[in-house]
Amino acid sequence: MSGRLKNKVALVTGGASGFGRQSAIRLAEEGALVCITDLNEAGGEETAAMLGPRGFFRRQDVTREDDWTATIKAVLDRFAKLDVLVNSAGVAAAADNIEDADDAIWDLVMDVNLTGTWLGCRHAIAPMRRAGGGSIINLASVLALKGEGGALAYCASKGGVRLLTKSVAVHCGNQRNNIRCNAICPGYMLxxxxxxxxxxxxxxxxxxxxxxxxxxxxxxGDADDIAQMVLYLASDESRFVTGAEMIVDGGFTAG
Ligand SMILES: NC(=O)c1ccc[n+]([C@@H]2O[C@H](COP(=O)([O-])OP(=O)(O)OC[C@H]3O[C@@H](n4cnc5c(N)ncnc54)[C@H](O)[C@@H]3O)[C@@H](O)[C@H]2O)c1
Incomplete structure (x- = not known):
């Protein structure tokens, strides 16, 4: 541990699995105190056990505003401030195209991926401002940059996350509140x-x-390919980076 996140407090959604879990582990290794949240309680408790005293799990549905209010309160009660938010909770749907699209799939994917991220940004700003600044990290996708015919709602939601991120970044920059907001666009990761x-x-x-x-x-790619980018964006090493889409895709979008 080199202490890149020393004295920081992080909240990581989707922490029971994948990028959320690995990011929480890396943030804690670098000195952060971490609250992880998820709908999956067993997986969330498993991640919390991996973090030891540096972390705790709280069940949260990111689509519910009252759950965001309660989650931010839980973080502030436990750790007194919030410096970093990683919006990693997300869902995908296969075989979802414009002709066969299912209303329920559309609603679910947009609610979790886009509304959940929007609510997270909205609720993180006030405590981050009180902490003197912060870093919001939203998981978008290469499918925010490139269309995929069978991932209709997913592409729409991630395209939304990409520009939501830029809007939040510009607003916070104009407010001079020292809050940065960036997106990560992963390729296909196992x-x-x-x-x-x-x-x-x-x-x-x-x-x-x-x-x-x-x-x-x-x-x-694997979860640690993304966790390393989360570490960079969460730390002060990225202090002049905001509104960016950090592409971590093994060259997927380069060709
Ligand atoms: N894996 C990939 O190839 C890939 C590529 C690009 C982007 N992404 C994005 O990265 C993020 C993390 O993906 P992952 O690969 O770690 O997936 P994952 O399925 O391993 O983890 C996602 C977590 O989100 C949780 N979740 C789902 N709905 C929720 C809700 N309403 N409230 C709270 N938690 C909820 C799930 O329980 C799960 O633990 C997602 O936003 C995903 O869209 C993934």
């Missing part, structure tokens, strides 16, 4: 989300190889 999709297929290995080949570095 976490719970993609594993569930691959597991649903007959030709799991074939599809894995096909998706890996779309990334010039020749592999799928």
């Amino acid at each position: 976490t719970g989300m993609l594993r569930d999709f691959l597991d649903s297929l007959n030709d799991r290995e074939g599809e894995h190889a096909r998706i890996a080949a779309m990334h010039p570095l020749g592999r799928l």
Whole structure:
């Protein structure tokens, strides 16, 4: 541990799995105190156990405003301030195209990915301002930059997250409140989300190889590829970075 996040307090949504879990682990290793939240209580408690005394888990549904109010209060009661918010809770839907789109899928994906991120930004600003500044990190996707025919609501939600991030960044910059807001655009990464999709297929290995080949570095990313970017954006090393979309995709969007 080199203490890059010493004296910082972080809140990580979606902390039961994938990027959220790995980011929480890395933030704590670098000295942060971390609250993780998720709908998945078993996974959340498992992550909290990995963090030891530096972390705690709280069940939260990111789509509910009252849950955000209660979660921010829990963080302030326990750790007295908030410096970093990682909005990592998210859902994906397969085979979701404009002709066969399902209303319920649209609502779920937009509620969790876009509304959940919006509410997180909204509720983090006041405590961060009181702390003298902060860093908000939103998980977008390469599908915020590039269309995918079978990921309609997902693309729409992540495109929304990308520009929501820029709007928050410009507002906070204009307010001179020292709060930065950035998005991360991951390529296809082997976490719970993609594993569930691959597991649903007959030709799991074939599809894995096909998706890996779309990334010039020749592999799928993993949760730590994103956690390392979260560390950078959460730390003061990125003090002049705001409104950015940090692409971590093994070259997926480069070609
Ligand atoms: N894995 C990828 O390939 C990939 C690529 C680009 C972007 N992303 C994005 O990164 C983020 C994290 O993805 P991941 O790969 O770690 O997925 P994951 O499925 O491993 O983790 C997502 C977590 O969000 C939680 N969650 C879902 N709905 C929630 C709700 N309403 N309230 C609170 N928690 C909720 C889930 O329980 C889960 O633990 C997501 O926003 C995802 O869209 C993932």
